[in-house]
Amino acid sequence: MGVRHYGHGMMVHRQIVVRIDTDVDAAARARQVTEGLLELRVIVDRPGPELPYGPGPAAADHLEPGEQWVDHEDNGVDIVAERSAYHAFTNWARPNCDRCGSQPDRETMQSAFEAWLGGPEPTVACRECDWTARAGDWPAPWPFAVGAPAVLFQNWPALDPQLLNDVRAAIGGRTRIIRVVI
């Protein structure tokens, strides 16, 4: 048996949009977001054991240009109303200061993550220039975040930026996008 090679289209993607502002009825908002995705036919109800929603007939119409839909056993969408933590795992990268571009050290970000897990969103100060902002306001293409509701597109090609924007708008408040590429 040779080594299996996976092309770009076979990468496992998880794209998560999570609200980090807490001033919302997360369960009610999660229901609204779900209804919107069902109406767009991006998702359909699925009684399976894994994810509550499967890809709908319009899922392939809402992908980033150049992406192709690939069927997997566990394509699906989960919509989480409970406050949860999301992390880019091996793709995680430290954020950059919005003023000077420098990165906090790993220990600072580890502490911020742990503080956020256990309580309100922490603030992080730049060690170079003292710019201080909430953790979720640090520019970060590969962030972690804690919040609710969240929409998780699992084993899903890269989404059309327009759909991502629509999901962010439906979730409302400040949101973070977390991409996991395994």
Ligand SMILES: [Zn+2]
């Ligand atoms: Zn700075």
